[in-house]
Amino acid sequence: MFLQQMVNGVMLGSIYTTIALAYTLVMGILGVLNIAVAETFTFGAFVGLALLVVRVPVPVAILGAMAAGAVLSVIIERFGYRPLKDAPAVMPLLSTIGFALVYQTVIENVWGSDPRQFPSELFSAAYHIGTVQVTGIQLWIVTSTIIVVLALSYFLKRTQMGRGLRAVAENPLAAAVLGIDSKLINVITFAISGALAGASGLLVGLNYSAITPLMGEEVGLRGVAVMVIGGVTNIWGSLVAGPLLGIAQVMAAAYLGASYQDIVVYGLLIIVLLVRPEGLLGKPNQVRRRT
Amino acid sequence: MFSSYELGLLSQIGINILLGLSVYVILSAGQLSLGNAGFMALGAYTASVLTVNFKLPLTLALVAAGLVSSGLGFIAGFPALRLTGIYLSMVTLGFGQMIAAFFLVFAYTGAERGFFGMLPVKAGTIWAWTIGLGILTYLLERSKAWLGVRAVEDDEFAAQVTGLNTTVVKLSVFAYGAALAGVAGGLYAHFTVYIEPHMFTFSQSVMVVLFVVFGGSETIFGPVLGAIVLTLLPEALRFITDWRLGIYGALLIVLLMFRPQGILTRAFLRRVASLRLAKRKEMS
Numbered sequence: 001m002f003l004q005q006m007v008n009g010v011m012l013g014s015i016y017t018t019i020a021l022a023y024t025l026v027m028g029i030l031g032v033l034n035i036a037v038a039e040t041f042t043f044g045a046f047v048g049l050a051l052l053v054v055r056v057p058v059p060v061a062i063l064g065a066m067a068a069g070a071v072l073s074v075i076i077e078r079f080g081y082r083p084l085k086d087a088p089a090v091m092p093l094l095s096t097i098g099f100a101l102v103y104q105t106v107i108e109n110v111w112g113s114d115p116r117q118f119p120s121e122l123f124s125a126a127y128h129i130g131t132v133q134v135t136g137i138q139l140w141i142v143t144s145t146i147i148v149v150l151a152l153s154y155f156l157k158r159t160q161m162g163r164g165l166r167a168v169a170e171n172p173l174a175a176a177v178l179g180i181d182s183k184l185i186n187v188i189t190f191a192i193s194g195a196l197a198g199a200s201g202l203l204v205g206l207n208y209s210a211i212t213p214l215m216g217e218e219v220g221l222r223g224v225a226v227m228v229i230g231g232v233t234n235i236w237g238s239l240v241a242g243p244l245l246g247i248a249q250v251m252a253a254a255y256l257g258a259s260y261q262d263i264v265v266y267g268l269l270i271i272v273l274l275v276r277p278e279g280l281l282g283k284p285n286q287v288r289r290r291t
Numbered sequence: 292m293f294s295s296y297e298l299g300l301l302s303q304i305g306i307n308i309l310l311g312l313s314v315y316v317i318l319s320a321g322q323l324s325l326g327n328a329g330f331m332a333l334g335a336y337t338a339s340v341l342t343v344n345f346k347l348p349l350t351l352a353l354v355a356a357g358l359v360s361s362g363l364g365f366i367a368g369f370p371a372l373r374l375t376g377i378y379l380s381m382v383t384l385g386f387g388q389m390i391a392a393f394f395l396v397f398a399y400t401g402a403e404r405g406f407f408g409m410l411p412v413k414a415g416t417i418w419a420w421t422i423g424l425g426i427l428t429y430l431l432e433r434s435k436a437w438l439g440v441r442a443v444e445d446d447e448f449a450a451q452v453t454g455l456n457t458t459v460v461k462l463s464v465f466a467y468g469a470a471l472a473g474v475a476g477g478l479y480a481h482f483t484v485y486i487e488p489h490m491f492t493f494s495q496s497v498m499v500v501l502f503v504v505f506g507g508s509e510t511i512f513g514p515v516l517g518a519i520v521l522t523l524l525p526e527a528l529r530f531i532t533d534w535r536l537g538i539y540g541a542l543l544i545v546l547l548m549f550r551p552q553g554i555l556t557r558a559f560l561r562r563v564a565s566l567r568l569a570k571r572k573e574m575s
Contacts, residue, residue: 094504
């Protein structure tokens, strides 16, 4: 029982890692809290489901969800972030709230507000290791999280564009002086963030085997919690905080009851904020600098 | 005089104005709170428990609700001393969610089943509180202390250098804003006569922020206008109820692109005032 819960917690946590990365990229590089990541995530889930229903293989459906998420996110960049780039950071944040409301409404009107089930044959495969059961879908979830994290890490560390992104995160002005095309960097950052959100939406849907138009808000806000706990200034903080929160939440649900999930998640958040506001892996001085 | 439907709308407007003011005063010091639904929840539960379980009169219960919320607002303000901007908004978001999560498991107030037994409050009582606290806020805004609040908004560092105690200013606006949200929550609980934790989540906090951003965050009349318009708009938009929030969202995006300061601004009010003055001169 306990081992099984640990496995389930890590599964859920690896999804949290992906969605938290979607928040952290935009937050860490451009200093914007994109509230609409949550709805981008839901949109990815619905597009992915639509693809799975017509029997597209799982990896292709994940790519489809990523593309859909990237498109929504780039729209936010164009109309929410770009016009308000030089305004106080609260302004783009408010604009993303506007996008969250719009996307939410569109999703509800296009797909209806009832929960939707994933095709059941997806969940037939299951493997047993001792007393622990791992489903085929869970393997997909972990595999895609690992691929996504590795790809992102390669992109940020080894490619010219990725170095550009990190330069903008470090010092936007110096990056511009060095001839880095900040417009392009902004679009790329939002696109990757949206792709991550879209992928994690589909993965969460697969994990619970059903989706609703309102699931984004709940999971999305937990993603914000993961980001803050891991440390906003260090995008790898969510690698630690995601599984931590996933395990905590699954354990709370299993041993205390489903309604205790949130208090454990946000309780952890408050404790981290009070004791170590920069997050587990964050650097303290940067939190103050970027406002 | 009024139908019960109209009285209901009036009550909602009164409560929403108080909520709008609660975000407005915190925003006046440059801090965006995304967790005011949490303070509202605390006020709602405090007032309800006091009137139902302890049979206190509503007025006393509301004062207590305001004080309790204000205490928590003071505590929530502490991270604000170390953090600014978006980081602070995330803290308030976490605080708000935490309060809702707490009432979801707090057996004394019925946990997820919610709490009921409150006696309905009259629209007149709601408006007495709204007008009273509105005037108080207006007077505060014209006081010398408020200059400190606006100074923190304009440039916190400069304000500090001139010898202003920014710590006191920030903690005070959080405490006062939370108190307003707490009273609004208490009134809300006695308006709906039934409360449950899901009424006080992030979406509710966002709704309140919209009042302020739409109406304008530069003057106290901004959130008042925003609360009135956004409470009445759904009634006018009945035929497209499903798209209501999306329309708000689109309006918000467009507003931020073209008029980020909101509909009512200080400059606009000054212009109106000078026009009126000119007219009076003409007449005399």
